[in-house]
Amino acid sequence: MTPKAVTVGSVILLGAPGAGKGTQAKVIAQQYGIPHISTGDILRDNVARGTDLGKKAKAIMEKGELVPDTLVLDMVEDRVDCPDCDRGFVLDGFPRTAAQAEWLDRFLTTRTFAGRHLPPIVMNFQVGYNQLLQRLTGRRSCPTCGRIYNVYFQPPRREGVCDFDGAPLIQRKDDSEEVISERLKNYERQTLPLADYYRRQGRLYEVNGELPREQVTAEVLSLLERLRGEQ
Ligand code: AMP
Numbered sequence: 604m605t606p607k608a609v610t611v612g613s614v615i616l617l618g619a620p621g622a623g624k625g626t627q628a629k630v631i632a633q634q635y636g637i638p639h640i641s642t643g644d645i646l647r648d649n650v651a652r653g654t655d656l657g658k659k660a661k662a663i664m665e666k667g668e669l670v671p672d673t674l675v676l677d678m679v680e681d682r683v684d685c686p687d688c689d690r691g692f693v694l695d696g697f698p699r700t701a702a703q704a705e706w707l708d709r710f711l712t713t714r715t716f717a718g719r720h721l722p723p724i725v726m727n728f729q730v731g732y733n734q735l736l737q738r739l740t741g742r743r744s745c746p747t748c749g750r751i752y753n754v755y756f757q758p759p760r761r762e763g764v765c766d767f768d769g770a771p772l773i774q775r776k777d778d779s780e781e782v783i784s785e786r787l788k789n790y791e792r793q794t795l796p797l798a799d800y801y802r803r804q805g806r807l808y809e810v811n812g813e814l815p816r817e818q819v820t821a822e823v824l825s826l827l828e829r830l831r832g833e834q
Contacts, residue, residue: 606636611691611831612721613711615698617798618728619790620783621738622812623819626751627728628695630820631827638687641695645678646670667777667785669793672702679703680710691716699794704801724830725801726823728812732787739783743772 614631616624625641632639646664649657656678660670679697682688698704711723730738741755745765752759752772759766777786801807808826812819 607634608636609690609831610717610719610721611635611637611724611827612716612719613691613707613723614693614827615707615723615725615801616693616695616728617725617794617801617807618812619730619735619794620786621735621742622728622730623738623816624695624728626816627819627823628693629749631693631823634824635691635827637691637693638682638685639693639695640679640682640697642675642679642697642699643695645682646675649678665776665782667782667789669699669789672700672706675699675703676706683710683714689717691721698797701793701796701800704797722806723801724808724827725806726808726810726826727798727801728810728819730812734813735787736780736783739778739786740780742778743774745770746773 616628618624628639628641631637646657646660650661650664651657656674659674663670675697679694683692694707698707707723712720714720737755738753741753743752743754743759743763744750745752745768747768747770748765750765750767752765759772763772764770765772777783798807810819810822810826814822
């Protein structure tokens, strides 16, 4: 598929861990040829490489808590300043706190995309608690190509192995039941209020994240198509 070379601006995907942000972010990124910026992925990469940031973040992430805003903001600022973000980017897992959302608002007042100021497009993926638990405990991913499976709903053809490249699938350390409950608590306390923050700005689009994946994708892409046309 050839990406559509249009100016998208920033797309913010809100929702609990396991709501499908990563899956849909990949589709949007591919459709428009813009980067998928997952703060969780960048942090995990830093942990794997043993950078200073990774050393500071590791224990916090393993407990399912949020990494301090100052560390995350520096990291995001570096990433969104890269030239590949010129037409836009999809944020997955950011913002997660009021301070992060306020920083992003300030940043977007100074930032232009292809010479234009564009407000963010914010989608909120809604998924019920039990569904989230099953998605997170059953989640497995391919460390080579990033494809995501679920042992309950979307198992690979051969158990434990990626359909696409045959790599052994892995489970994220923080997808254990104990850490999941901590992550969901932190989501409710710190991130859920952001839906209201963007609703008050008239920017929030609700998406039923419990629908089958293809249906969610169709809704997300048609929403973007409509909004991008209006900007
Ligand atoms: P995720 O892959 O989005 O579920 O993120 C995994 C973990 O990375 C989270 O549980 C947090 O510890 C950390 N993290 C990711 N994004 C952020 C953020 N925007 N602010 C603070 N911590 C974050």
